Amino acid sequence: MPGRSLAYLSTLGVENVKGLKGKRSKALEEAGITSVADLLLHAPRRYLDRSTTVKLADVPLGEEITVMGRVTKTSMRRVRRNMTIVDAVITDESGAMAAVWFNQAFRHRQLQEGAEVALSGKAERYRGKLQMSSPAVDVLDTPSESLITGRVVPIHPTVGGVGPGYLRRAIHNAIGRSRPIEDPVPPEYTKRLKLMSRDEAIGSIHFPDTYAEAMTARKRLVYDELFRLEVALALRKRRQMAESNGLAHTPDGALVERFKAALPYELTGAQKRSIDEIAGDMAAPHAMHRLLQGEVGSGKTVVAVASLLAGVQGGYQGAVMAPTEVLATQHYLGIRSLLESADLAPPQHQPDGEAGTSSMFDDDGGDGPFVRCVLLTSTTAEANDRAPGGASRDEVLEMISTGDADIVVGTHSLIQEGVEFASLGVAVVDEQHRFGVWQRVGLREKGRGADPDLLIMTATPIPRTLAMTLYGDLDVSVLDEMPPGRTPVTTTHLVPEQASTAHDFIRAEAADGRQAFVVCPLVEDSDKLEVKSATAEFGRLKGVFPDLRLGLIHGQLHPVDKDAVMSAFRAGDLDVLVATTVIEVGIDVPNATVMVIEDADRFGLSQLHQLRGRVGRGEHASSCYLIAEPTTPEGEARIEAMVATTDGFRLAEEDLRIRGQGTVFGTRQAGMKDLRLADILRDAELLIEARRDAFGLVNKNPDLSDHPEVRDEVMALLGEDVTWLFRS
16 A cells, blocks of 8 residues: 555654654653654564563572563652652462562652553562562553563663563554555565564564564565665765766886885785775776775775885876875885885985985986885874974975876875865775865865875774775775784783783883883873873883883873974984874884783773784784773673783674673764664675565666655655765
């Protein structure tokens, strides 16, 4: 029947549903459930099976259990000024049990006499009677009307103060008024996967007869959710290709081959594969949009330089945009070193017979070809002005605009007004999740009439299924091998009282000429948080290590001061660097062998892994000490995961498990809603199927003119997310 699609139901406000008038509909709208479609897709968070819940007469003592029954009595009393007690009695056909809650006055309002409830907790005998103390409560239905007739009881998440009972009745009413619900997914897809119809799935996920039926319904609706997302990504990719005014490069020319041949080591298989994948993209007439993800130290910079040189040898410029000046300087020095090792850098300039730091801006007396690499940040002169004959910011800008600069490394300053490229052909964005949408677009728009090829690099490991979900519109290259020579990092968890163990190790390593990082979560001490600050720890450690040379770096330092500290540490003029997470990415000091992370449970798993990656970059064995006394199960799980493995992809999956699916899209960019039902780890196989179907559909029918109902549903249910995807 026409007009019963989810696209149509998304246009009907939730206030149209019986039982959701006035305050309730407003509360739901404020919580994000604005339409009938939203309500139908508000699935239960769990199910209770009556056949497995414990009868009150059979309740075991001291075990975690769930019981169900009706509230027959409830009362609240204040025993002293700051203490209230709520008492209740629930009964089932076999007996009765008391329950008590301390300082939870809201339970008195929640537990209406006659309501059916589920209580979860441990039972005990108190004064001869069976009792639960402060159990968790699920109100299954109010006494006025019950929809709990089957064996399986759905528990819907409370939204905006609207409880499961009201939601269940509202959803029941909405389903009755909406059926039959159209199914826009091509039937050959659902038949291949043996999925139930959408109409049946929406009914069964809310009111199943069995738990198995609920899971079958969930599978269908998860597929639908992933299919919609992948259709949006496929449409975006097709539009990119159709609208792209790209450049066809010759990526296997002499410059790239000379660079690869001059490397003092053999490329890993993953590096070779990634370079070949990028070369294939760059040879095509449409702009490349590729994500290069690799473990810390997996050799992303070499792959990026090969890509940049592929553009340079065709007469185009390359750009590298990093999120911080410290990281931009690191990239500049690293790229310059690689070019020098391949004899591609201009000869060093030494005015007035002085020896000094090389300048990249003169090529007198060389045979060429030379590749000129320049650094442009908000203060630019950091790496150049200290060198004799170094270029000023104005000179760097002129070199970029005239094309004399072949590779430009910088921060967001690359997209500021006044920065004009002569012919930008390749853009590399590092640690892209730290940039906003418009910053990435801004770099791409520097191409002067042609879209430059875009390579996005991230050292944050992303599980394959997450990459497919977040970056399904990008081609993905993965560096899943480590170059030879990387030493493993031993990770140890210490409680604060054992910190001297880490300090002794720092002292021993410093005696052998090695260096150490000490990382703290805050810059300055906080009255609200009982965690260490870098500034205070720096002062304290000067007393612990009176014979060592200590430095301090954090995000509030002036860029010139930050660069001076990092340069001193790289040069070996400092033994210990006390820092915040400003050193999280990109810092390459092979002589550093110790990483100490204070209050480690306060950091995310990805951050911890990135920080650990600052050591183990040279020939010497390295150690990471996590100093923490976790106060939450999540913090404890992160510490345990770090000690158990150094595999970034395993840690990324564990991070998703710890955090749950609620922050999935925050990994890519704030602005997208999160998945309603799908769990990208548990539903990995279904994601692969949904992606195959979605891309197949769009490839056969790019404008979806043969499937307008699919297009309408994607636009209606993803809404602003589709706009975001196309904008990004």
